[in-house]
Amino acid sequence: MDKGLLVIISGPSGAGKGTIYRRVIDRTGMKRSISVTTRKPRPGEVDGVDYLFRTEEEYHQMIADGAFLETAAVYKNFYGTPKAPVFENLENGNDVLFEVDIHGVKSIKKSYPDAVAIFVMTPDFETLENRLRGRGTESEDSIRTRLGSARHELGKYEMFDYIVFNDDIDTATNEVLDIITAEKRRIKNNIKAITGLLEK
Numbered sequence: 001m002d003k004g005l006l007v008i009i010s011g012p013s014g015a016g017k018g019t020i021y022r023r024v025i026d027r028t029g030m031k032r033s034i035s036v037t038t039r040k041p042r043p044g045e046v047d048g049v050d051y052l053f054r055t056e057e058e059y060h061q062m063i064a065d066g067a068f069l070e071t072a073a074v075y076k077n078f079y080g081t082p083k084a085p086v087f088e089n090l091e092n093g094n095d096v097l098f099e100v101d102i103h104g105v106k107s108i109k110k111s112y113p114d115a116v117a118i119f120v121m122t123p124d125f126e127t128l129e130n131r132l133r134g135r136g137t138e139s140e141d142s143i144r145t146r147l148g149s150a151r152h153e154l155g156k157y158e159m160f161d162y163i164v165f166n167d168d169i170d171t172a173t174n175e176v177l178d179i180i181t182a183e184k185r186r187i188k189n190n191i192k193a194i195t196g197l198l199e200k
C-alpha cells in the first residue's frame, strides 16, 4: 500500500477554511489530527476528542522528545501537532487533513515536504472584510488586525501548492475535494499499487 496524503488547509480568518475542513472530513473520512494543548478544557471538551490536554511539564517533555510536527504558543498556552499518530496514519495509507495557521504550514512543510498545502481565500479583500463584519463578533480593531494578517498571509503564497477562492462554499469545497483526488492520483503516490499490478 502507498502512503497516505497529508493535506493542509490554511488561510485568513473569515475565508471559510474551518467550514471547508469539516465538510471535507465528513465527505472523505480523512483522518484529522488531534492537537496537544496546555490550556484547560472548556466545559464539554473531552480529552482525546477535542484536544489532548497536558500539563506544561508534560508538554515540555514532549518538545524535548521531538514529539511534535509543529508547536506554537497562542496567548498563554501551548498548542502542538503530535508527530507519531500522523506518521502512523500516513504509513497505514490513511490520508490526513490539517487546518492550521500560516506558521503551522511552514513548520509542517519543513518537516514533511510532501504535504500538500491549500490556501483558502475570499475572491477579494472587500469580501473578507464583509464576512468578518457579518460575523458581528469582531471589534473594529480586530477586523483591522485580521485584514492586515490576511494580506501578510497571502504574501506568503510561495509556501502553498494551491489556492481556492471561496466565493461559494459548495464550489470551494468541491475544488478542495478535486485537488485531493488529483493529488491521490499522482504517479508518485501510486508506485506500490502500480508495481503490485505489474507483478501479478
Ligand code: 5GP
Residues within 6 Å of the ligand: 035, 036, 039, 070, 071, 072, 074, 079, 080, 081, 100, 101, 104
Ligand atoms: P482554542 O484554545 O480556542 O481551542 O485555540 C486557540 C488557537 O490555537 C486557535 O487559533 C487554534 O487554531 C490554535 N491551535 C489549535 N491547535 C493547534 C496546533 O496544533 N498548532 C497550532 N500551531 N495552533 C493550534
